[in-house]
Amino acid sequence: MPPSSSTPEPIGLFDEVLARGGVREATGDRAWLQAMLDAEAGLAWALADAEVIEASAAEAINAACRAERFVVADLATRAAASGNPVVPLVRALTDAVAAPAAGHVHRGATSQDIIDTAMMLIARDALDVLIEDLAGAADEAARLARTHRDLAMPARTLLQQAVPTTFGCRAAGWMTGLDTVATRLRSVRASGLPVQLGGAAGTLASLGDAGPRVVAAFARRVGLIEPVLPWHTVRTPVGELAGTLGVTAGVCGKIARDVTLLAQTEVGEVSEGVQGRGGSSTMPHKHNPVAAIATVAAATTAPGLVSTLLTAMTAELERAAGAWHAEWMAWTDLLRVTGSAAAWLRDCLTNLDVHADRMRANLALTGGAVLAQRVVTALTDEMGRLEAHDLVRRASNRAAARSTDLFTELSAMPQVSEVCGRDELRRLLDPDDAVGTAAALVDRALARRA
Amino acid sequence: MPPSSSTPEPIGLFDEVLARGGVREATGDRAWLQAMLDAEAGLAWALADAEVIEASAAEAINAACRAERFVVADLATRAAASGNPVVPLVRALTDAVAAPAAGHVHRGATSQDIIDTAMMLIARDALDVLIEDLAGAADEAARLARTHRDLAMPARTLLQQAVPTTFGCRAAGWMTGLDTVATRLRSVRASGLPVQLGGAAGTLASLGDAGPRVVAAFARRVGLIEPVLPWHTVRTPVGELAGTLGVTAGVCGKIARDVTLLAQTEVGEVSEGVQGRGGSSTMPHKHNPVAAIATVAAATTAPGLVSTLLTAMTAELERAAGAWHAEWMAWTDLLRVTGSAAAWLRDCLTNLDVHADRMRANLALTGGAVLAQRVVTALTDEMGRLEAHDLVRRASNRAAARSTDLFTELSAMPQVSEVCGRDELRRLLDPDDAVGTAAALVDRALARRA
């Protein structure tokens, strides 16, 4: 006997790195198969609800719609003859149902109706997991923002130290980004995932007048939205979720890239504190931020998949000759990599160790230069922004050349001392005094969220 | 004297084909320059509103913020030194303002604040044009749906004739797709385009306690949303619009591809009725659907640009070292190609001639085979779906082999005549009787819209 689909979803060699988290299972072949069967069962119920068939027929069909009764490999092999797995599935399902109910299997539907509805069911279940991971990551970012609200550290623009910021402020930015995409995904989850039912060409022709009633019942039965019209070749639901997943992966990637940069040996401001993870096969001392790295990997993969799904929107007439088929794996993979990004990022932020001592030390690295802008601002009223800017740049260059610091050089310049006393200059060059309204921004972002 | 930016935006060699419509001007260099100046002026007013500077200073700065006073080529050339055009623009603007107001130019801002805010201003103005063209295209699709509500024609799945549909049903699908993306774009226009103001590192450090008030006033002054936090490296506004533009281009591309397919010589069901357009340089008889073709071209270009913008989301820390810069042209180009798609598509649908005679003739091409599914359905109750399916397929093959038609073959089969009389068979094979609930779907789609 060949292995039935009750065999657990096999795990791929790279899956724990690149397809981590619950989305993998939610988008596996078994989940796809069950989603197609759920569509067939929901359709049967809907036909009964609309009094096209007897409830007993729907019950009989429904009873047969269990993935473990079918063999993925068989369906897969026979899919080649028609170009999709629904044709053999309908044959097998019909065989599994006794007459007369068997005659009503798949009634009124075309293959695409089943696959498209399954795509949406798969997405719904995947989004449940994904949104939970995103929300979990956002909660961790919120915790970091709250805990480290006032922890000064260097901001880096174009990878150069700029002025001070706080770790709380950066973490609040992460949180807001995650909340934004989670909110968008929740909105798509709630109102952007429709059933597809149109029959051979989108006119519901074989269902007679009952067509629209069947569609409405179908949506209710499977728990998706009822669309205004069949969308078999107007793929806005596909494109919209694809775009939103792309943005989600982008936000996760941004945060994870920040972690990899802050975790650099020379920066050392954060590390991933998971015992036994991140070792190297050859370098015993290394401690790689594995979770952040895997998040970046997933994020790197998403834009190409989004572009495939957008390209596939240019479908021909009533069923695309290839573009539709191109969606299946891209849809699965995009859900997976975005899910993986969210799962890894949540792990990353949950276990993130923050090293205040290194932040303080890094702030001191430039001998005060990161605070140069404050001096410019202080001098601006007296001498105008451009002149102040040039003057501080000269002092900065001089400090670098002489290995002194900015305080030393500035306090030695008469144009400066005329305007700004030594105490004031010292205050201006104190990082804790220089983080602007970072704390207020954190408070506000946290308050908006609560 | 070098040409100032009062010179009209130059038109590129391919622009009328690939960057048609009002979006080109709305995203041209002059528009970009004015948007950056509007950001500087809005900032000055916001500083005055927050009582950081005198209103008279804001007035003086505002007066200087006119694109025609600056030379694009000069700014462009000097942009190389800093890696962005804001640095030379601020120098030039400061020169153009008398002291003491000059000292307050760009106060509290960093280059990215100005460019990011300009990106959003550019997008806002481009969306106004784009949404109007989309709405216009949707109106034309609605008109086509209404006018041709009951016009039967072959549906084509996988580019093969399937069962009949109506032209109205197809046009209603186009309309719904266009309405969907127009609605999403309006939503992004209304609530997804924030100002960016964070100063050197996103902490509003040089504005003291006034920072948040300045941001709120800045948003009011330039007419954009106030974000919860600076979003300089959490690029959800960029990604979200990018994704939505990608979906928009996809919908336009789908409709236009349909037009190119329906306009094929062998199909001939529609044509673009614009006098003097669509001729060939070598083939006098040709009548190319230029508008549809140009729409497809634009749609083909969009997904790659979306993927660039999504890739650029993985920004480093407080300012991306390259990814941010990569957005500028991709943003401009994505708005342009999507705008071009909408403008061309509106033109296409406005001028679309519909050829009912060819639709009728094409329905007859297969000798009734496009109606085969109806016979299957009619026979299903008696013999089950699979047997009915196989029987009709045999008749269909026989009709092809003997050059007869499906009626002839089916009416000669005893299994059929037992179940279904000749009149009933004739009705089943009448296309007008076979378009399902197409009309009801059209009515419903039009009603939802009104």
Added chain:
Amino acid sequence: MPPSSSTPEPIGLFDEVLARGGVREATGDRAWLQAMLDAEAGLAWALADAEVIEASAAEAINAACRAERFVVADLATRAAASGNPVVPLVRALTDAVAAPAAGHVHRGATSQDIIDTAMMLIARDALDVLIEDLAGAADEAARLARTHRDLAMPARTLLQQAVPTTFGCRAAGWMTGLDTVATRLRSVRASGLPVQLGGAAGTLASLGDAGPRVVAAFARRVGLIEPVLPWHTVRTPVGELAGTLGVTAGVCGKIARDVTLLAQTEVGEVSEGVQGRGGSSTMPHKHNPVAAIATVAAATTAPGLVSTLLTAMTAELERAAGAWHAEWMAWTDLLRVTGSAAAWLRDCLTNLDVHADRMRANLALTGGAVLAQRVVTALTDEMGRLEAHDLVRRASNRAAARSTDLFTELSAMPQVSEVCGRDELRRLLDPDDAVGTAAALVDRALARRA
């Protein structure tokens, strides 16, 4: 006991449609695992060749390097801790080898050396299959070109009938495209797939002076090229194959799209003649060109994967923090979809039925207008190209308006009859006389190939 990797590679639900052909197996998890083991074994032999370790140690290691001795799921699960499956594989392999040889497992290498070398081994084996399918498809295209060398049919530009061409000429174009990409792939196969061996940071540090000798022996042992330098983060081998696979998929997609268009019900010039394939679940009469459609699907997927691999080239310093990991699945998937495109296309062309009658009938559809250009050319010497062009366009419009044909209208125009007699006009409007040097082009393309 958990299933070992001797279990046959599982087939995915969509694999026979989207990942057809031998490349699937050549890039499956088992193949990846064996490739990594081949790299470890090759490295051990190379160490022995360079006299770093004893030959007996290499033999012992080599004996253990059999995929069936390891469990994919175990390695996959443990890969999460280090972010790649090599770390647990090396542990497991070391356990499987007796001391003292065990101490030499993976000697001198880092995880990336093994994965990168495995990537190249996977690609080599996949290319063998892929190139064979491409060559097979090209042979079929050559057969079609030869057989139908003089078969006139309408050329279509912008999906409008243009002038006549021959089916042979089109098939020769397909053949040349396939030969071009097969040649490029052979060249990459022969000289573009290097081993990677650099140790922890690309300096071969732990191998002492033997390093370069080990690299050379490693290349010999596994049958790949010896690179000038380690290429762990200068990913030209990855990018170059990715680009070439993208072009290959593009050529396959182009040909397959042609088939779907020529197979349209209204065109009917070709069909896929595979018994029992291409049926619809609801429309008995349909005969979908499944092979061509699946080829288009694969081609639609490739460009996004290419863009992922090119994006991943921007690697950080001595090992990319995420971009490298992003390559693994994109590499596998790009090989798979390109392999699937080639396999399906070969099938498609092998079974392609060509319908000369429909070509002839389609040529007649426009009442001679497709030959209009010839008349323009004939009139050009007398009246100049533009005037001839305008005149023929007038005749063409008139023929359409009056439902006559071009011959009737042209022969009634005195400007024409002055220049061109009725017989000559008839000859000009004969398609067989109008295919230019199509036959010579076919002969030349076939000759170049032989």
Added chain:
Amino acid sequence: MPPSSSTPEPIGLFDEVLARGGVREATGDRAWLQAMLDAEAGLAWALADAEVIEASAAEAINAACRAERFVVADLATRAAASGNPVVPLVRALTDAVAAPAAGHVHRGATSQDIIDTAMMLIARDALDVLIEDLAGAADEAARLARTHRDLAMPARTLLQQAVPTTFGCRAAGWMTGLDTVATRLRSVRASGLPVQLGGAAGTLASLGDAGPRVVAAFARRVGLIEPVLPWHTVRTPVGELAGTLGVTAGVCGKIARDVTLLAQTEVGEVSEGVQGRGGSSTMPHKHNPVAAIATVAAATTAPGLVSTLLTAMTAELERAAGAWHAEWMAWTDLLRVTGSAAAWLRDCLTNLDVHADRMRANLALTGGAVLAQRVVTALTDEMGRLEAHDLVRRASNRAAARSTDLFTELSAMPQVSEVCGRDELRRLLDPDDAVGTAAALVDRALARRA
């Protein structure tokens, strides 16, 4: 009088950042226009060479083919009617030539022949500039490799310090990558850029038997390759160059990303030494690596454009209905961004200051841990790789916990001292002794190049 195309190519606002170098001009509208005219002129000469027309006619046509005689804006505007600028250009060119030569303008050609040939001419000229910049960048990388052949610095894998490498070794890797893509581009330049000439449908129909001779002469006249067949819809030349440009941009992006990372404030190992460049509008002390950043920006943009060009390969029949048009700007932009990457990178490497002191200081940062692998290797023979690995990891953790260094901890471990004396341990922990065969690799890479 409207401005003619003798007006210098306008510079765009972002061009000096994103479209730097000679490629911009080589791909500007004026260059495109001249390339189309060169194609028309070359065609006329070819017709004369093949004795289809008189040499005097070719001379007359040739004389008119000067871009400055035509107005881009006029052609652009009139291009909308036909969907491409060749139709109005041919009209204008015909007007500019006296009879009877005027009648031979564009003879035998279709619009696509001219645009496709112009695409190749544009590419050829752009490649000349691009390859020179790449070669220049490679020369600078070679100089850096030679000069800093033995300069030890930390290698970083996954952005963590790994073991020592040399700056020479890294620069040699850059050089090799640049040489590889320059070689590939030279090869495409020499044999991958064909003329396109097929007439209305690729059969050369209107040229009679002279067709193939005209094609050969055309190729000679414009200096491109003669293709086996017209390639109007088998776009291998487009795809192949696109892929190669994508790889080129990827190599440039990799190097530039390295520079941005090495130039970080906390790393400080390199900086861009261009006076007056890289200042910030708000932070006087900053010194941004502008050239590297702009290179990364360009590289970020390329993959999306490559994917557009690959997607466009799936062309319909004898002329793509949109996909062809989509190539024009993507082709231009891809040449531009790759050219910009090469130009900026050459600038970056030419002006790169290397800070040996910071490299030395960074090597010391981990208290010897970067040399841990050497100790593992030294202990491996005695205790096996895994035990040695675990032992050194313990010492490393202990050193971090106690703020000591690896030497202190290891020398205190009896298992170590039994195997390895203090002097040997000191040598193992000396970076200069630990760069493996880096110098030999540099020498070899330089030798291969010479």
